[in-house]
Amino acid sequence: MPSARETELLEAAYRYALSHGLADVSLRPLAAAIGSSTRVLLYLFGSKDGLVKALLARAREDELALLADIGTGPGVVARLWEWLSAPAHRPLLTLWLEAYARSLVEPDGPWAGFARATVEDWLEVLRAAQPADVRDTADGLAMRTRELALLRGALLDLLATGDGERVGAALG
Amino acid sequence: MPSARETELLEAAYRYALSHGLADVSLRPLAAAIGSSTRVLLYLFGSKDGLVKALLARAREDELALLADIGTGPGVVARLWEWLSAPAHRPLLTLWLEAYARSLVEPDGPWAGFARATVEDWLEVLRAAQPADVRDTADGLAMRTRELALLRGALLDLLATGDGERVGAALG
DNA sequence: GCATCACTGAAACAGTCGTGTCAGTATGGC
DNA sequence: GCCATACTGACACGACTGTTTCAGTGATGC
Numbered sequence: 001m002p003s004a005r006e007t008e009l010l011e012a013a014y015r016y017a018l019s020h021g022l023a024d025v026s027l028r029p030l031a032a033a034i035g036s037s038t039r040v041l042l043y044l045f046g047s048k049d050g051l052v053k054a055l056l057a058r059a060r061e062d063e064l065a066l067l068a069d070i071g072t073g074p075g076v077v078a079r080l081w082e083w084l085s086a087p088a089h090r091p092l093l094t095l096w097l098e099a100y101a102r103s104l105v106e107p108d109g110p111w112a113g114f115a116r117a118t119v120e121d122w123l124e125v126l127r128a129a130q131p132a133d134v135r136d137t138a139d140g141l142a143m144r145t146r147e148l149a150l151l152r153g154a155l156l157d158l159l160a161t162g163d164g165e166r167v168g169a170a171l172g
Numbered sequence: 173m174p175s176a177r178e179t180e181l182l183e184a185a186y187r188y189a190l191s192h193g194l195a196d197v198s199l200r201p202l203a204a205a206i207g208s209s210t211r212v213l214l215y216l217f218g219s220k221d222g223l224v225k226a227l228l229a230r231a232r233e234d235e236l237a238l239l240a241d242i243g244t245g246p247g248v249v250a251r252l253w254e255w256l257s258a259p260a261h262r263p264l265l266t267l268w269l270e271a272y273a274r275s276l277v278e279p280d281g282p283w284a285g286f287a288r289a290t291v292e293d294w295l296e297v298l299r300a301a302q303p304a305d306v307r308d309t310a311d312g313l314a315m316r317t318r319e320l321a322l323l324r325g326a327l328l329d330l331l332a333t334g335d336g337e338r339v340g341a342a343l344g
Numbered sequence: 345g346c347a348t349c350a351c352t353g354a355a356a357c358a359g360t361c362g363t364g365t366c367a368g369t370a371t372g373g374c
Numbered sequence: 375g376c377c378a379t380a381c382t383g384a385c386a387c388g389a390c391t392g393t394t395t396c397a398g399t400g401a402t403g404c
Contacts, residue, residue, distance in 0.1 A: 040383095142344070145326075149326040150318070156291075157320065159287070160276065169310070
């Protein structure tokens, strides 16, 4: 169980990561930015990898909280897209994409499995939102895989171009 | 115009980047792996950023060659997916995703504009493949944006899970 | 023969990286 | 008062970073 100071610093580091990215973060600038020291970060998180792992877990927490709130039933895709396309969530989603890509390039280290885990998380939510009679069929699996692809692809487009109008129209 | 030695080393470095990623490549290991030296790489490419830029341009060349070959008319999406899902192309696509994500996190530096450029490249190909009477309508734009999203999202899924069967079925 | 050019090797530069060492403070239970 | 526990500061270690300096090669053109 993390101490109070630990969660406090993790939260600050998370905010830092959201605006600076995770890939080439380094302890000294991070520590300076959040008013701490490398010594303390190492003490609390064991190593840099430990810190990165904690940050990724923190990001996933945000993601899972969203998925829990999104509910089931018809309209999930639209609700998910509404959330994904909100400008306020862009830093989180950029961070998410960064971690996704990294976990593919470097299957070891703290990133390991991030991409696969997130695919499964989302597929499960889409599954729960399907009508009971398709949920366990091959067609159901194909349908939710397609929905997920559409959302993810649209997100990629949006993050690159910022053109919410065009991408939003494509999802309608 | 690049010299013979330059293209030779660039090709070797490109092969190296395909299997090691681009994000945390560093000159000394790279030089050692391709039988060169940091001195020569710096001499030929000016700086590390110059080399990375050349590598990204090289990768984009591969991508554009594909798009030129893919032709137009009905069935483009299927043909594109066939290419994207070929196991032989996975390293290139992982590299592509890495550069895409990086260009979003770090809008400066050699990555700049990579994501946006690649969205436009693909949209243009899909546009050319559309029937003439939709090509310049809002519907046409929405349709090809949707096709692109589907392809990109499916690619993300495939790269993370390797489950070509499920993802392929979703695109059918 | 000689100058010019593309390329290369060795070594050093200043800087940053993650981490370890050794010390110290502050707080809370007993 | 005393001791443990949680946290923190200053500093150094070795490894690695991109880049520079200086000194050469070897081939080509005249």
